[in-house]
Amino acid sequence: MTSTQNAAFRAAVTATGFVLDVPVIGAAEAAERVLESWQDGAELRRLPDGRWLFTLAAPMEIRADRAPGLPVLRTGTGGSAAVGADASLATSGQLALASGGLTTTQAIAELAELNPSDWLDLSGLTVHRPRPVGAAAPEAAPVVEALPEKPRPDLRAAARIAPPTKRTLRLAEDTPAGSRRRLSRFLPRLPRLPQLRPPTWLRPLAVGTAVALLPGLLLIVGSTRVSLEHDPRIWVLGLALAVVVAVGRSRRLAREAAAATAAAASGTGTGTGSAAGAASGRAKPRRPLFGPLLARLTMRTAGNLIRGRHARYLRELTRAFEQRQWEDALRDAIRLADERSAGQESWLTLGLPRRHTGELRATPLAGESGASSPLSGPSVHQHLAALYRSAAEDLERAGRIDEAAFVLADLLDAPAEAVALLARHGRPAAAAELAEGRELAADLVVRLWWQAGERERAVRTAHRRSVFASAVERLSTEDPDAARELRAAWAAHCRDSGDRLGAAEVLWPDESLRPSAAADLREAVALGGATRSRALPYLLALGAGDATRALALAVLDSEGDPTVTGRSVLAAGLARLPAADPAVDRELATAAARSVVRDGGFGGDLTARDTRSSHQRLLGRADPLVAADLAKPHRPAPHGVRAAAVHSAADRPGTLPVLDAAVLGSGAVLVACGQAGVRLLTSDGRTKAQWDVPADQLVLADHGGSALLVAGYGQTREISRLDLATRTVRPWTTLRARQIAGSYDGRHLVTADGDGILVLDTLAPGPTVVWRELGGTERLVGTVARTADKCSAVVVSPLPDGSPLVELWRWDLPGWELRSRMVLDAFHPDHCVPLASAGLLTAVPQVADEPSGPDGASDRTVLSLVTGLPPTPARDLAGIAPSGPIGDGDHWALPVPDPAGTGFLLHTGSGAGPAPTATVLFPAADLRHTPGLRRHADAVTYWHRSGRILATTPDGATVLANLRVTGTR
Numbered sequence: 001m002t003s004t005q006n007a008a009f010r011a012a013v014t015a016t017g018f019v020l021d022v023p024v025i026g027a028a029e030a031a032e033r034v035l036e037s038w039q040d041g042a043e044l045r046r047l048p049d050g051r052w053l054f055t056l057a058a059p060m061e062i063r064a065d066r067a068p069g070l071p072v073l074r075t076g077t078g079g080s081a082a083v084g085a086d087a088s089l090a091t092s093g094q095l096a097l098a099s100g101g102l103t104t105t106q107a108i109a110e111l112a113e114l115n116p117s118d119w120l121d122l123s124g125l126t127v128h129r130p131r132p133v134g135a136a137a138p139e140a141a142p143v144v145e146a147l148p149e150k151p152r153p154d155l156r157a158a159a160r161i162a163p164p165t166k167r168t169l170r171l172a173e174d175t176p177a178g179s180r181r182r183l184s185r186f187l188p189r190l191p192r193l194p195q196l197r198p199p200t201w202l203r204p205l206a207v208g209t210a211v212a213l214l215p216g217l218l219l220i221v222g223s224t225r226v227s228l229e230h231d232p233r234i235w236v237l238g239l240a241l242a243v244v245v246a247v248g249r250s251r252r253l254a255r256e257a258a259a260a261t262a263a264a265a266s267g268t269g270t271g272t273g274s275a276a277g278a279a280s281g282r283a284k285p286r287r288p289l290f291g292p293l294l295a296r297l298t299m300r301t302a303g304n305l306i307r308g309r310h311a312r313y314l315r316e317l318t319r320a321f322e323q324r325q326w327e328d329a330l331r332d333a334i335r336l337a338d339e340r341s342a343g344q345e346s347w348l349t350l351g352l353p354r355r356h357t358g359e360l361r362a363t364p365l366a367g368e369s370g371a372s373s374p375l376s377g378p379s380v381h382q383h384l385a386a387l388y389r390s391a392a393e394d395l396e397r398a399g400r401i402d403e404a405a406f407v408l409a410d411l412l413d414a415p416a417e418a419v420a421l422l423a424r425h426g427r428p429a430a431a432a433e434l435a436e437g438r439e440l441a442a443d444l445v446v447r448l449w450w451q452a453g454e455r456e457r458a459v460r461t462a463h464r465r466s467v468f469a470s471a472v473e474r475l476s477t478e479d480p481d482a483a484r485e486l487r488a489a490w491a492a493h494c495r496d497s498g499d500r501l502g503a504a505e506v507l508w509p510d511e512s513l514r515p516s517a518a519a520d521l522r523e524a525v526a527l528g529g530a531t532r533s534r535a536l537p538y539l540l541a542l543g544a545g546d547a548t549r550a551l552a553l554a555v556l557d558s559e560g561d562p563t564v565t566g567r568s569v570l571a572a573g574l575a576r577l578p579a580a581d582p583a584v585d586r587e588l589a590t591a592a593a594r595s596v597v598r599d600g601g602f603g604g605d606l607t608a609r610d611t612r613s614s615h616q617r618l619l620g621r622a623d624p625l626v627a628a629d630l631a632k633p634h635r636p637a638p639h640g641v642r643a644a645a646v647h648s649a650a651d652r653p654g655t656l657p658v659l660d661a662a663v664l665g666s667g668a669v670l671v672a673c674g675q676a677g678v679r680l681l682t683s684d685g686r687t688k689a690q691w692d693v694p695a696d697q698l699v700l701a702d703h704g705g706s707a708l709l710v711a712g713y714g715q716t717r718e719i720s721r722l723d724l725a726t727r728t729v730r731p732w733t734t735l736r737a738r739q740i741a742g743s744y745d746g747r748h749l750v751t752a753d754g755d756g757i758l759v760l761d762t763l764a765p766g767p768t769v770v771w772r773e774l775g776g777t778e779r780l781v782g783t784v785a786r787t788a789d790k791c792s793a794v795v796v797s798p799l800p801d802g803s804p805l806v807e808l809w810r811w812d813l814p815g816w817e818l819r820s821r822m823v824l825d826a827f828h829p830d831h832c833v834p835l836a837s838a839g840l841l842t843a844v845p846q847v848a849d850e851p852s853g854p855d856g857a858s859d860r861t862v863l864s865l866v867t868g869l870p871p872t873p874a875r876d877l878a879g880i881a882p883s884g885p886i887g888d889g890d891h892w893a894l895p896v897p898d899p900a901g902t903g904f905l906l907h908t909g910s911g912a913g914p915a916p917t918a919t920v921l922f923p924a925a926d927l928r929h930t931p932g933l934r935r936h937a938d939a940v941t942y943w944h945r946s947g948r949i950l951a952t953t954p955d956g957a958t959v960l961a962n963l964r965v966t967g968t969r
Contacts, residue, residue, distance in 0.1 A: 017055040018069030033068035045111035428452040446471035497746030498706030500524040523725040528666025533566030537573035543580035568603035575614040589621040654947020654964035659696040663939040685963035701746040790836040833887040838911025839867035863914035891935040918956025
């Protein structure tokens with residue numbers, strides 16, 4: 001290079017563009033330089049050797065050694081030449097470049113053009129459409145119903161069995177109640193009586209006459225010594241009385257059936273999964289008032305006639321089965337009655353045992369008869385059972401699988417055997433439908449749906465019933481490849497819900513799937529806190545590099561509470577899972593053993609034996625010299641009964657409003673500031689990240705990997721999804737809801753409206769209902785309390801006399817199994833709050849007639865906890881709560897004005913009892929705005945709209961954060 005050319009690289013030049021050496025600096029760095037210098041009208045083209053030609057819209061003065069690339073200058077011939085090239089070779093429209101001591105030219109118009117707009121990723125931006133001030137709320141998106149339907153397999157149709165004959169229907173037709181038939185069926189030749197409606201005044205007279213005559217009739221029947229079967233007067237009297245009562249009873253049953261049909265049509269319950277529907281389905285049949293007596297009277301007078309009809313029917317049915325006349329036998333066969341529960345009382349009825357009528361199908365909920373008949377004896381039952389069992393075996397040997405399944409499921413009431421039969425003969429879809437309809441084991445249902453190819457249905461069922469692990473275990477014994485696919489689908493479900501650590505833990509037992517967990521583990525580490533500490537041992541076991549090792553050492557050597565920093569969790573994980581590199585494993589095991597001795601154990605709920613065992617595993621892999629000198633970990637002695645701690649928030653307000661806040665597992669604080677957006681702060685108030693998304697409520701995932709940002713406009717809510725690992729926000733939907741629970745499982749969101757409780761799938765494109773509770777005559781009152789495995793709410797339903805019945809309902813999640821319904825004698829929605837698993841917390845104000853002091857200290861609030869068990873002692877707290885208690889899950893707080901009347905005192909505790917465990921003071925706080933409470937990630941966060949946040953451990957002993965929210969970074 002000549003001295004003139006060397007000087008050109010240090011001189012100030014008028015550049016018309018630059019040449020960026022992309023193969024040397026990389027595409028990312030080159031793109032960043034282009035964007036920093038971009039002008040409206042600029043062009044970007046690709047050179048044949050991979051370099052980029054960046055042409056400016058207007059020339060600019062710049063020093064060549066500080067330019068983003070090799071400067072390009074305008075030549076006297078109208079061409080362009082890079083610094084160092086022979087400018088005389090470039091003609092108009094050409095570019096001269098120096099390479100390897102030679103100058104080459106390129107036609108600029110022939111170079112491929114690049115579009116920098118393709119580099120921009122707009123997926124993380126939220127689009128806000130400005131509206132005029134005071135405009136109507138945004139229109140809610142339509143809600144899609146996707147409730148799971150209980151399968152109702154029709155085995156009769158699948159087996160191609162024709163409908164029952166008229167004679168069989170006449171012999172064994174069921175009443176609307178489903179368990180007994182009208183007595184008029186045994187008297188088919190009686191003329192139909194006209195339906196006369198007596199006057200209203202005549203009904204009490206008729207009832208009184210019947211009540212007066214019935215005791216006399218009973219005395220005659222009970223005291224007579226003659227043979228009632230040969231006395232025509234008693235025979236005629238009993239038969240006539242039976243007919244009259246049967247007619248009246250049939251009308252009552254018809255009215256009950258019509259009422260049940262109307263209730264079902266009105267939407268009461270949710271079909272499958274409805275608590276109300278399940279409760280009604282489990283209700284015991286009501287014992288008839290006079291039916292058993294009249295049946296016994298008829299059997300004593302017309303017993304031969306009744307027994308003859310039953311015997312004839314039984315002989316014909318047996319003959320058809322023995323002669324293998326399957327069409328007639330299966331068409332006329334009756335279903336054997338279910339076994340009655342031990343505590344259920346039996347009564348006598350004249351009807352045949354319960355059977356299917358019309359199109360026989362496998363009913364999802366098989367009721368119990370509760371009645372006996374002339375065919376209910378053990379000998380008849382055993383005879384029919386043996387007959388059906390032999391028929392099922394013969395049909396299976398003949399290859400008539402559908403008929404055999406029909407006999408097992410519908411005649412013998414053995415659905416599990418029918419499911420095994422269908423699965424054994426390669427019909428998993430039919431087996432899965434029958435298993436789900438008959439509510440067999442959930443892991444069996446998942447396995448069958450997976451084998452049938454219904455993957456989404458299998459995953460949805462496994463999640464709702466919490467049987468992923470058992471379903472994989474059951475499937476692995478039969479088809480290891482299918483089990484591996486189900487495990488991968490389980491991990492994908494966790495990943496889609498934002499639970500990265502859960503996805504990695506699901507994949508880990510299968511060694512072939514472990515490498516695919518690396519990306520999930522890295523994103524879990526980004527969440528910090530205990531999640532990071534749980535993910536680090538898995539990454540080290542996969543052979544992660546020096547950066548992961550250094551991070552693990554930094555956590556083990558950190559100061560502060562071992563639970564908050566995640567030090568104890570990491571040490572426990574390293575004791576269970578060694579690192580892949582022996583040298584790294586020895587170094588980490590040594591550091592972990594030291595931290596265990598310093599902290600007095602691994603924390604958590606480990607027993608002394610488990611602590612010693614885990615520590616010995618660490619010492620066995622640690623440096624021998626260090627291990628020999630280390631003492632045994634000694635857990636600190638538990639503290640005695642301590643007084644409730646008192647903590648004070650900042651003494652002055654912040655500059656931004658706080659409408660919701662929560663401490664995350666990493667120790668950072670997520671804050672919703674209304675129209676000012678959402679911020680992620682450190683424990684001392686510094687801003688780590690912020691999103692320009694309006695939000696006045698946070699809905700946090702149980703696993704801590706994601707959150708929903710809710711902006712309320714009346715009852716219309718705009719909801720966005722925040723991924724806390726990647727810190728990206730995506731809008732989800734707009735919906736109308738009266739209430740939204742403060743937490744969710746990462747996918748299913750619990751909401752409430754006028755129809756009851758709705759569960760929405762947040763991974764669907766729009767609001768999609770996947771479960772319903774309550775509705776119809778049942779009405780939700782107050783808030784819904786939810787934790788990861790429990791949910792409770794106060795429900796009001798009408799009694800038959802019209803008076804309200806107030807109960808506290810509690811469900812198990814995620815399957816929404818109703819576990820208890822506790823009647824509440826006294827309930828006031830403004831003074832009570834439900835707790836997810838503990839009960840109902842009530843706060844009753846007691847206003848003194850004459851205050852005993854200038855501060856009105858005699859005014860008090862009585863706290864009590866209603867659990868349905870022996871009552872716990874109530875607690876008296878000074879002051880009157882203006883708005884009643886507040887709660888989140890099983891944690892509660894009672895805000896009362898401070899003695900000066902200028903701020904709030906929050907008496908807070910857990911669901912174990914009404915005794916407060918801590919008191920939080922918000923001085924100089926506006927009493928018109930009630931403080932808030934949030935329980936998440938082993939922390940309890942308290943906030944006030946004035947911009948102040950205070951967080952403690954669940955027992956209230958340690959302050960985790962105390963900050964003011966300001967607009968500065």
